[in-house]
Amino acid sequence: MNERQTRIEQLAGRWTEARTSEAEERELREWLREEGSAASQRDLSLLFEGFEALAAERMPESAASRLPAPGGSRRRRMAVRWTIAAAAVVALGVILGAGVLRKPYCYIDGRPVYDREEALQTTAYFDAFAALDAPDRLLDVWMDDQK
Structure with missing residues (x-):
């Protein structure tokens, strides 16, 4: 033992x-x-x-009869093709929709700018605002001369 x-x-x-x-x-x-x-x-x-x-353990006969035949059937292949086509349409819709629905950060020369950094680096357009400050300074100088 x-x-x-x-x-x-x-x-x-x-x-x-x-x-x-x-x-x-x-x-x-x-x-x-x-x-x-x-x-x-x-x-x-x-x-x-x-x-x-x-x-x-074995699969019940009722469940085994619902399994597709080996090699697949024409209906099964068509279902797979339609599924792939539907997925492609959804992906295309998401890509196109993202381009249409996104909002630009600003507009420079009439073209939309979506990148914030690109918009902030464009300082050449701020020179035009300096001309708005000139009449104010001229008015101050003229007022000082009048006194």
Whole structure:
């Protein structure tokens, strides 16, 4: 009995390290399936039971009949093509809509400028405002001369 427990522990250690062969794994599974497995191996036994339950699961017949045939059908291919075409139309609409809906930061020489930095770097247009300040200064000088 002690030799058997030692062998189970060896196989369990090798299995957790992913070093067992298929035959060793089968041997470990059969030993753990027996009622006499030690309490220390109970977690590993539950794990193997879970794997067996998952392996036994099958798709219900009603769901299997709804699956497309291998190789696809003409209707399926057309649905994929229409989906791709619809996605392309939506992408084109988003790109064109973004260009139409965005608002310019300002206008320079009648053309819209969307980049704030470009608008702020255009200082040549501020020279025209200096001419507006000149009549004010001339008026101040003239008023000082009248006194």
